Amino acid sequence: MMNYVFPVMLIISFISAVATGRIDALSAGVIDGAESAVQLLLRLVSMLCLWGGVMEIAEESGMTKVFSRLMSPVVGMIFPKLRKEKYALEAISMNITANVLGLGNAATPLGLEAMRRLQDINSNKTVASNEMVVFVVMNTAAMHIIPTTVATLRGQYGSESPMQIMPAAFLTSFCALAAAIAVAKIGNRINSKKPADKRGEGYAR
Amino acid sequence: MPDNFGSYILPLMVVGIVLFGLIKRVKVFDCFMSGARKGLHTVYELLPSITGLVVAVTMLKESGAMDIVSSLFHPVTALFGVPEEITPMALLSPISGGGSLTLFESVLKTHGPDSFVGQVASVVMGSTDTTLYAVTVYYSAIGIKNTRHTLAAGLTADFLSLVLSAFFVRLTV
Numbered sequence: 001m002m003n004y005v006f007p008v009m010l011i012i013s014f015i016s017a018v019a020t021g022r023i024d025a026l027s028a029g030v031i032d033g034a035e036s037a038v039q040l041l042l043r044l045v046s047m048l049c050l051w052g053g054v055m056e057i058a059e060e061s062g063m064t065k066v067f068s069r070l071m072s073p074v075v076g077m078i079f080p081k082l083r084k085e086k087y088a089l090e091a092i093s094m095n096i097t098a099n100v101l102g103l104g105n106a107a108t109p110l111g112l113e114a115m116r117r118l119q120d121i122n123s124n125k126t127v128a129s130n131e132m133v134v135f136v137v138m139n140t141a142a143m144h145i146i147p148t149t150v151a152t153l154r155g156q157y158g159s160e161s162p163m164q165i166m167p168a169a170f171l172t173s174f175c176a177l178a179a180a181i182a183v184a185k186i187g188n189r190i191n192s193k194k195p196a197d198k199r200g201e202g203y204a205r
Numbered sequence: 206m207p208d209n210f211g212s213y214i215l216p217l218m219v220v221g222i223v224l225f226g227l228i229k230r231v232k233v234f235d236c237f238m239s240g241a242r243k244g245l246h247t248v249y250e251l252l253p254s255i256t257g258l259v260v261a262v263t264m265l266k267e268s269g270a271m272d273i274v275s276s277l278f279h280p281v282t283a284l285f286g287v288p289e290e291i292t293p294m295a296l297l298s299p300i301s302g303g304g305s306l307t308l309f310e311s312v313l314k315t316h317g318p319d320s321f322v323g324q325v326a327s328v329v330m331g332s333t334d335t336t337l338y339a340v341t342v343y344y345s346a347i348g349i350k351n352t353r354h355t356l357a358a359g360l361t362a363d364f365l366s367l368v369l370s371a372f373f374v375r376l377t378v
Contacts, residue, residue, distance in 0.1 A: 032267075053238065
């Protein structure tokens with residue numbers, strides 16, 4: 001996939017920079033981009049270590065099992081084939097919990113742990129499994145109940161009621177999330193996994 | 206609900222998990238270190254793909270390509286009553302979280318957070334996440350090369366958020 005997305009992004013950038021006379025900005029952007037990638041990752045390092053550690057404690061103490069059991073009606077409905085894969089389900093439940101609570105920083109490390117466990121039961125290690133597609137798509141949509149960042153910014157810019165948009169944001173997120181899962185599942189049927197499929201090989205590692 | 210309700214969630218979660226571990230007689234700090242070490246390894250796996258992605262996104266932003274693309278999108282989003290002013294922000298949000306946040310702030314500044322434009326922009330920002338980033342991070346951490354229809358499904362959800370946002374703002378505010 002990224003073997004196509006990456007070059008298309010670069011080629012479009014170059015053509016439009018030349019056409020709109022922004023080649024200087026583009027030139028600076030190449031270097032800035034690489035630098036901000038490392039900055040982004042530094043922020044991620046702290047979160048991955050912190051939540052990796054906290055998650056390990058939750059795991060060892062059996063807390064993740066409790067969460068997983070509480071959420072199994074919902075999670076089991078979205079991932080029917082995983083009902084017996086308790087280990088993967090626990091990490092998925094923790095990731096969804098963090099997302100719903102609006103802890104985006106915690107959700108990513110927990111989600112990566114879930115991906116690792118889904119990979120353990122994946123038949124072809126370079127091709128995404130049906131469950132992975134649904135899980136990643138859920139994480140690309142917003143699952144939180146309270147849009148904290150947005151509400152904070154609205155307050156800063158002088159909103160009378162920063163939380164006024166909450167019902168609309170909730171309804172929109174919910175519909176988009178439901179649609180995302182539906183599209184992912186329909187895709188799983190149409191575009192069923194072929195072991196020898198070579199598309200998208202290479203970049204997205 | 207106290208004003209700083211959100212500030213309670215994070216500390217409560219961390220302290221709660223550690224307390225639960227103590228009750229269950231887990232060696233909490235040893236556990237913490239072993240988990241944190243795994244996190245460090247993940248970062249090593251992620252650096253190459255994140256660098257490639259962020260460079261491409263920054264180039265796209267700096268080249269002015271987003272303005273051209275968003276002018277192409279106007280007729281479509283106008284059909285759903287989405288104000289023209291937020292199309293650039295909405296188009297940037299699947300590929301760059303920081304970039305779309307900057308545009309969101311400029312919408313709040315120019316139109317005000319309680320205007321229709323400001324409210325639709327808030328709903329869009331509150332109901333989408335950085336799709337391309339999530340897809341890249343999640344799959345590159347475990348070495349998946351063929352992501353199948355993940356990106357298509359994620360972008361469909363983003364598009365739906367955009368067209369639904371204006372509708373739900375009219376309905377509920």
